[in-house]
Amino acid sequence: MKTLSLIAAASVLASGCVAVDAARDAVRPPGLNPISTPQPLAGPGVATLPMPDRANGEAAGVNSLWRAGARAFFRDQRAQDIGDILTVRIQIDDRARVQNQTSRTRSSEDSLGVDALFGLENQIDNILPNAVPGSLVGASGESSFQGQGQVDRRETVELTLAAMVVDILPNGNLVIAGRQQVLVNAERRDLTVTGIIRPQDVAADNTISNRQIAEARISYGGRGTVSDVQRPRWGQQLTNAVTPW
Secondary structure, X not given: OXXXXXXXXXXXXXXXXXXXXXXXXXXXXXXXXXXXXXXXXXXXXXHHOOOOOOOOOOOOOOOOOOOOOOOOOOOOOOOOOOOOEEEEEEEEEEEEEEEEEEXXXXXXXXXXXXXXXXXXXXXXXXXXXXOOHHHOEEEEEEEXXXXXXXXXXXXXXXXXXXXXXXXXXXXXXXXXXXXXXXXXXXXXXXXXXXXXXXXXXXXXXXXXXXXXXXXEEEEEEEEEHHHHHHOOOHHHHHHHHHOOO
């Protein structure tokens, strides 16, 4: 009972918080977040990946046209330092189709009896007058199961987003992160992207495809009046979370 009481209390508190958030969004539509560094999008542990030591280039000498460790003779306008901006082209056209069918049947039957046991079988009449010693216990069971499932899913996303270099790994790879928010009629669209790229994969026009981003994390969603109508109400969500069937 104590455990059930704690669960009920936690459910009431959770439902209350959800109700407060829903009421706040209904009165005040979501706004735009202030401009800040996108570093938190990449996570605090990205720069601690096991990598070889980064080569430290030497400073250019007096009247020298070449600097040790430089990637090119002329200045490259592509993103290569922390704070530089590049364009990420997101083109996703994925499709998955899975179909499964399962059938299972099981049948069993057991019986137990005692015809002779040192004469003790005669005592059964005193306990169970109508029992037959040869068939005291009998059990049978039968079960069957049939399941069928099918998944047909297709996702198509085509977006363009500007991202910023937020870190440089010891091997020279760049950690990028970017986000974009658009607010139209109290409906806010949020787009975020983060990952690790090679400087060599950045095209001459300072763009890169999402297929060339390692550990890519792409998020596309939003908040607002239309999105709120499409979501189940908090009461239904709470019921679905606690009901066991």
